[in-house]
Amino acid sequence: MGRSITRRDFLNGAALTLGAAVVPSSLFLACERHTTPGHTAPEQSLDYYPPAKSGLRGSHPGSFETAHSLRDGTFWQHAGTAADTGESYDLVIVGAGISGLSAAHFYRRFAGPKARVLILENHDDFGGHAKRNEFSAGNRMLLGFGGTYSIESPAPYSTVAKGLIEELGINVASFPKYVSKDLYSSLGLTPRIFFDQETFGADKLVVDPASLGGTETSDRASQTPARWHQFLAEVPLTAEARRTYYRLYHDQKDYLPGLSSEEKKARLARISYAKFLSNLAGVHEQVVKVLQAGPHPLFGVGIDAVSAQDAWGLGFPGFAGMRLDPSPGKGMNRDAIPNKEAERYFFHFPDGNASIARLLVQKLIAGAIPGDSPGELVTARANYAKLDEDESPVRIRLNSTVVRVNHDGDPSTAKQVEITYARFGKTYRVRATSCILACWHVVIPYLCEELPGKQKQALYSSAKVPLLYTNVALRNWEAFQKLGVSSIYAPGCYHTEATLDVPVSIGRYQCSRQPDEPIVIHMMKTPCRPGLPARDQHRAGRIELFSTTFETMERNIRDQLARMLGPGGFDPARDISAITVNRWPHGYAYEYNSLFDDFWLEGGETPCEVARQPFGRIAIANADAGAYAYTDGAIDQAWRAVGEITNRAVNQA
Numbered sequence: 158m159g160r161s162i163t164r165r166d167f168l169n170g171a172a173l174t175l176g177a178a179v180v181p182s183s184l185f186l187a188c189e190r191h192t193t194p195g196h197t198a199p200e201q202s203l204d205y206y207p208p209a210k211s212g213l214r215g216s217h218p219g220s221f222e223t224a225h226s227l228r229d230g231t232f233w234q235h236a237g238t239a240a241d242t243g244e245s246y247d248l249v250i251v252g253a254g255i256s257g258l259s260a261a262h263f264y265r266r267f268a269g270p271k272a273r274v275l276i277l278e279n280h281d282d283f284g285g286h287a288k289r290n291e292f293s294a295g296n297r298m299l300l301g302f303g304g305t306y307s308i309e310s311p312a313p314y315s316t317v318a319k320g321l322i323e324e325l326g327i328n329v330a331s332f333p334k335y336v337s338k339d340l341y342s343s344l345g346l347t348p349r350i351f352f353d354q355e356t357f358g359a360d361k362l363v364v365d366p367a368s369l370g371g372t373e374t375s376d377r378a379s380q381t382p383a384r385w386h387q388f389l390a391e392v393p394l395t396a397e398a399r400r401t402y403y404r405l406y407h408d409q410k411d412y413l414p415g416l417s418s419e420e421k422k423a424r425l426a427r428i429s430y431a432k433f434l435s436n437l438a439g440v441h442e443q444v445v446k447v448l449q450a451g452p453h454p455l456f457g458v459g460i461d462a463v464s465a466q467d468a469w470g471l472g473f474p475g476f477a478g479m480r481l482d483p484s485p486g487k488g489m490n491r492d493a494i495p496n497k498e499a500e501r502y503f504f505h506f507p508d509g510n511a512s513i514a515r516l517l518v519q520k521l522i523a524g525a526i527p528g529d530s531p532g533e534l535v536t537a538r539a540n541y542a543k544l545d546e547d548e549s550p551v552r553i554r555l556n557s558t559v560v561r562v563n564h565d566g567d568p569s570t571a572k573q574v575e576i577t578y579a580r581f582g583k584t585y586r587v588r589a590t591s592c593i594l595a596c597w598h599v600v601i602p603y604l605c606e607e608l609p610g611k612q613k614q615a616l617y618s619s620a621k622v623p624l625l626y627t628n629v630a631l632r633n634w635e636a637f638q639k640l641g642v643s644s645i646y647a648p649g650c651y652h653t654e655a656t657l658d659v660p661v662s663i664g665r666y667q668c669s670r671q672p673d674e675p676i677v678i679h680m681m682k683t684p685c686r687p688g689l690p691a692r693d694q695h696r697a698g699r700i701e702l703f704s705t706t707f708e709t710m711e712r713n714i715r716d717q718l719a720r721m722l723g724p725g726g727f728d729p730a731r732d733i734s735a736i737t738v739n740r741w742p743h744g745y746a747y748e749y750n751s752l753f754d755d756f757w758l759e760g761g762e763t764p765c766e767v768a769r770q771p772f773g774r775i776a777i778a779n780a781d782a783g784a785y786a787y788t789d790g791a792i793d794q795a796w797r798a799v800g801e802i803t804n805r806a807v808n809q810a
């Protein structure tokens with residue numbers, strides 16, 4: 158814990174924690190407000206507060222059915238004629254994720270604060286993947302990140318993205334002030350690996366002898382002989398597996414002798430890390446199983462679908478004697494290219510980057526969220542009734558799935574775009590001078606029939622990575638303390654990661670410091686199908702997530718926690734107070750992979766460049782537009798999209 162804990166660190170489940178704060182006193186009062194004619198508006202109710210919902214969140218029931226019926230070709234059979242709301246905007250944005258919210262913010266810089274902007278969002282909350290989960294434990298508020306975990310990126314933030322973070326008042330360099338980085342280590346807690354009976358023949362929680370991933374020398378230093386000794390004595394692997402496990406981490410062997418560094422990298426870019434381990438390094442198949450889920454937190458697939466070159470970049474074992482030039486090889490995933498400057502730019506709010514979404518909403522809509530600083534905002538309650546008011550120049554309309562976007566006439570000369578959306582079983586139409594599609598690219602061809610075929614194909618190809626981000630509120634973390642555990646990597650289990658939350662205290666939010674205090678633990682699952690190409694694995698995983706009930710997920714969570722922590726006295730019935738499963742069948746933006754995307758290795762036009770071309774009065778944002786699953790990507794793409802529509806406006810003036 159001597160440094161920032163990035164998403165890369167989840168590769169080994171470096172520990173994080175949840176904090177607790179005083180319940181905010183500023184409860185909002187909903188008043189009678191004007192709403193769009195004909196609209197049912199549950200958002201106006203005093204009780205409307207999505208962050209506090211538990212159970213199945215993320216893409217929650219009610220958020221995706223319309224889009225799926227549009228995909229299946231059944232939507233228009235039942236939709237009836239859309240009611241014209243009579244509204245006309247300067248800009249309509251589809252999607253209230255960080256890209257959509259940033260686009261609204263950037264557009265107002267160009268068009269001024271009076272410009273009329275409507276943001277349509279299919280979920281019941283804003284923020285997209287930047288989702289806030291709130292729990293209450295007595296008089297304390299517990300926060301969790303339901304999606305986007307932190308300000309971090311494999312490459313340095315652009316001037317634009319950094320500028321926005323600063324404009325929101327976030328001082329990234331001040332993060333060390335808020336995090337109790339030594340809390341867990343001071344209590345003797347360390348990362349562990351859980352070996353499950355089904356995969357390894359016995360349920361056993363064993364000390365993790367060496368961090369997967371991580372490039373810091375401190376990670377290597379943590380591979381003390383004592384830890385290795387304990388690991389090898391306790392781990393339920395065969396003698397041969399233990400021997401090759403140790404050898405993999407300690408040998409300095411060159412597995413591709415006689416080749417130059419460049420030739421080796423070219424070979425490593427074309428074979429999976431799993432094949433590297435089995436065929437070149439000759440490790441036992443049980444070792445491959447232990448490492449299988451290592452890259453899940455970054456890529457949503459295991460080592461069968463991650464190149465050996467990327468595994469090298471991520472600091473996985475086996476490359477110490479390969480004498481590879483440290484410069485990035487051709488076709489490396491950006492996540493796998495270490496960058497010191499980027500690593501230093503790290504900030505984690507207790508609700509993750511939902512704080513960024515909330516800060517943007519605060520700027521866009523007066524009175525929507527109280528608080529004078531990012532710290533104050535952490536415990537502030539958003540007033541959802543403010544989001545969609547007639548008198549506000551910027552409006553966010555939740556629970557509204559856009560089903561059609563078309564120009565009012567020939568796209569090259571049309572003066573307006575019509576946007577049709579479905580909301581609680583009815584369809585409505587609004588008009589706008591311009592439209593930014595900041596939604597998932599895979600949805601766009603269904604909304605926008607006018608687009609050229611090649612662009613539609615490129616948009617389809619960006620189907621996202623499915624994930625579960627689960628937050629479990631616990632009454633205490635005494636079992637973690639008794640077992641000396643801060644985080645668990647469980648390669649054979651339903652959730653492959655479970656970790657105490659990052660101990661961050663900010664504003665009035667105080668993290669959990671004593672094991673007898675309540676806490677939230679974060680668990681992660683990526684539903685993949687080892688052996689298939691990455692995109693096929695993601696497709697199968699999406700289907701799995703959509704077809705698994707919350708009851709099944711809950712049972713799996715309780716069972717897994719009981720098995721991992723039972724020896725420390727953990728009792729799920731007594732110790733779990735709430736579970737929120739953030740289901741993201743459409744999670745991380747798909748990032749290109751040298752094993753499956755030839756253009757990434759050989760060069761040439763990437764699908765995202767084709768997909769994000771502006772079309773008439775429509776521009777295309779979202780993290781998908783950069784094939785880059787990071788917040789700064791979402792912001793940069795919003796900036797580009799706003800530039801496209803504003804340049805067009807200037808050129809036509």
Ligand SMILES: Cc1cc2nc3c(=O)[nH]c(=O)nc-3n(C[C@H](O)[C@H](O)[C@H](O)COP(=O)(O)OP(=O)(O)OC[C@H]3O[C@@H](n4cnc5c(N)ncnc54)[C@H](O)[C@@H]3O)c2cc1C
Nearest residue numbers: 252254255256279285286305306307559596779780787788
């Ligand atoms: C689980 C998870 C963890 C992550 N962790 C990190 C992290 O730690 N750091 C980091 O930098 N990045 C992280 N990322 C990536 C980061 O969250 C994204 O890059 C960024 O938030 C994407 O923002 P966006 O606005 O482009 O897309 P989204 O957040 O997906 O927003 C798009 C919105 O459009 C909506 N939409 C789709 N179709 C329609 C429609 N037809 N009508 C209306 N609305 C529609 C969607 O529902 C969604 O809310 C994470 C992503 C996930 C999924």
